[in-house]
Amino acid sequence: MNTNCINCGAPINRKLNKCPYCGTPYDYSDFNASFENKNPLGTISIAEKEYQVYLGKYDVDTINMGCGRDIDGMLHGDKIVKKRKFTLIEV
C-alpha cells in the first residue's frame, strides 16, 4: 500500500479521498501488476496510470521480532523473520 501520493509524493491523508496538494485521487482499488513468464519487464497500473517496470532490486531482510511470553507465561527466545523487499523501476 502506498503511503505517499504517487504524483507529488505528499504523505497520504487517509481521511481524504484525494491529495490535498495536487488533487490526485487516492483510489488504489485498481492496483494491478503483471509480469509475463521469463520476461523481466512488466506492467504496473495504479490509479488508472500504467507504468512499464522491471525488477531492479531484491532484498531479504531478517528482522528480530524480539522475545516474549505466550499466554501460558512461557518465555520464548528471539523470533527471527525474513521479509523480502522488491523494488520496481520504471523503464
Ligand SMILES: [Zn+2]
Ligand atoms: Zn499529490
